Amino acid sequence: MSWDLRQAEEHLLSLELFGMRFGLERMRRLLTVLGSPQERFRAVHVVGTNGKSSTVRFTAALLEANGVRTGAYLSPHLTTFAERIRVGDSDLTASEFAAAIERAATAAAKVDRTSPDGERVTQFELLTAAAFDEFARRGVEVAVIEAGLGGRYDATNVLGAEVVVLTNVGLEHTRWLGPTIKDIAGEKLAVVRPGATLVLGDDHPDVLALAERTGATIVRPASVGVDAPGYQRMNLGAAVAAAKAVLGAPLEAAPISLAVPGRLQVVAHDPLTIYDGAHNAPGIAALAESVPQGTVAVLSVLDDKDAAAMLKALLPRLSAAVFTRAPNPRALSPATLADLAAKVGPGLPTEIEPDPRKAVSRARELAGEHGTVLATGSIYLVADLLSAPGARRASAL
Structure with missing residues (x-):
């Protein structure tokens, strides 16, 4: 069979x-x-x-x-x-x-x-x-x-x-x-x-x-x-x-979709909620330019990434951050991220919610109906959020 x-x-x-x-x-x-x-x-x-x-x-x-x-x-x-x-x-x-x-x-x-x-x-x-x-x-x-x-x-x-x-x-x-x-x-x-x-x-x-x-x-x-x-x-x-x-020739004009799963993917409105799998400092820096000032972020970062540089690039665009833990053993603890954020971007309101879905819900509350929520920092975080709750998901690698 x-x-x-x-x-x-x-x-x-x-x-x-x-x-x-x-x-x-x-x-x-x-x-x-x-x-x-x-x-x-x-x-x-x-x-x-x-x-x-x-x-x-x-x-x-x-x-x-x-x-x-x-x-x-x-x-x-x-x-x-x-x-x-x-x-x-x-x-x-x-x-x-x-x-x-x-x-x-x-x-x-x-x-x-x-x-x-x-x-x-x-x-x-x-x-x-x-x-x-x-x-x-x-x-x-x-x-x-x-x-x-x-x-x-x-x-x-x-x-x-x-x-x-x-x-x-x-x-x-x-x-x-x-x-x-x-x-x-x-x-x-x-x-x-x-x-x-x-x-x-x-x-x-x-x-x-x-x-x-x-x-x-x-x-x-x-x-x-x-x-x-x-x-x-x-x-x-x-x-x-x-x-x-x-x-070997110019392209004929034709519409194509610019939507890429897990890249600036809009998953909800009121507030606008976006998932993006940027997971390193250059990626986060580029992403930061594409979200409005005052965004509320949900963040998880793996321990082999330059989390400080990622936070330094993104925090100035935020009004608040909710730190969570992607379902990966290499994910930094939310408390570690919060401590790091206090060092590189003091003054930003931050919260800790280890459960990714609850973290998104809390971020939506903080953003309000007319705000923007961004979940990012790890492809594992985005993959988990896009999967059905409790569903078995194949490794993201």
């Missing part, structure tokens, strides 16, 4: 996220067993610290609107792994996703049995292979692929993509990618092949110097005059430049 969505997600959750070491040999063997599906479509590869998912969605939508059969591979997800693989303008259905994972799992079992070092196919490798296999089976012409972590040793770096987008570079995942902007940019730009087109969304001198050494044709994000938050305009500009590079 074929797998259903529950079985597919349980299998994924049983696998290691990244494995004991980075490398591409195991991924290449897995794809070989599946018939090398990555060779049957063109690719746009999106790397960077922030904005990858939005840029992937916008690029895929633009290509689809211009007559190209397009797939998109994204991470992380919010409520189900099936959100990660899209064909056209839709996520895979539960049955389609389960079948794709079952096929990839069968191939992975063969790879595991012959592994020379005893290491097994990881969760991200299996998801990536399932996506590539599904794209090939569905006749996708161009797949827009979001890198998972870094680039050089990421499972997605088997594409040799003709177009690469680097959204921006920030200090994140330094344990794996290195301690400086130059180190991190080098890992991300390692996906660029000579002769490719590189859409470069970061103007840091070290990033630009490394980009020029790749042998790619460098283009900047296009200027777009749409009514969208500032950081989404930059992501849309990168998507426009990438789609033009794929088509």
Whole structure:
């Protein structure tokens, strides 16, 4: 009997996220067993610290609107792994996703049995292979692929993509990618092949110097005059430049949706209530520019993030904050966040409510009917709030 969505997600959750070491040999063997599906479509590869998912969605939508059969591979997800693989303008259905994972799992079992070092196919490798296999089976012409972590040793770096987008570079995942902007940019730009087109969304001198050494044709994000938050305009500009590079011609005007799940997602009115998964200092700083002065925030932050910098960027926009705890063992305690807020932004009224849903309810009371509430700081917080109360949710990683 074929797998259903529950079985597919349980299998994924049983696998290691990244494995004991980075490398591409195991991924290449897995794809070989599946018939090398990555060779049957063109690719746009999106790397960077922030904005990858939005840029992937916008690029895929633009290509689809211009007559190209397009797939998109994204991470992380919010409520189900099936959100990660899209064909056209839709996520895979539960049955389609389960079948794709079952096929990839069968191939992975063969790879595991012959592994020379005893290491097994990881969760991200299996998801990536399932996506590539599904794209090939569905006749996708161009797949827009979001890198998972870094680039050089990421499972997605088997594409040799003709177009690469680097959204921006920030200090994140330094344990794996290195301690400086130059180190991190080098890992991300390692996906660029000579002769490719590189859409470069970061103007840091070290990033630009490394980009020029790749042998790619460098283009900047296009200027777009749409009514969208500032950081989404930059992501849309990168998507426009990438789609033009794929088509080799100007885009035909066509409306696309700028709505991205978990990114400035409006979930209620009176007061306006917004969920956003920004989870690092640059992301929060960009988000802060998009919310009105006097917003009431619900905040949870994981312990590997620069919580002080995040608070310093957001607190000046707020009239009050309610600190809570996302359902993740690495989430900082609400009391720790409150103490930190008192140090970096003294004078702001703050409250503690460990339960995320109760925290949102309290924030709505504080904001009043005509105010704005923003829940942010962790993708885990947003994923929990978007899931049905008490529902089992697959890992957001």
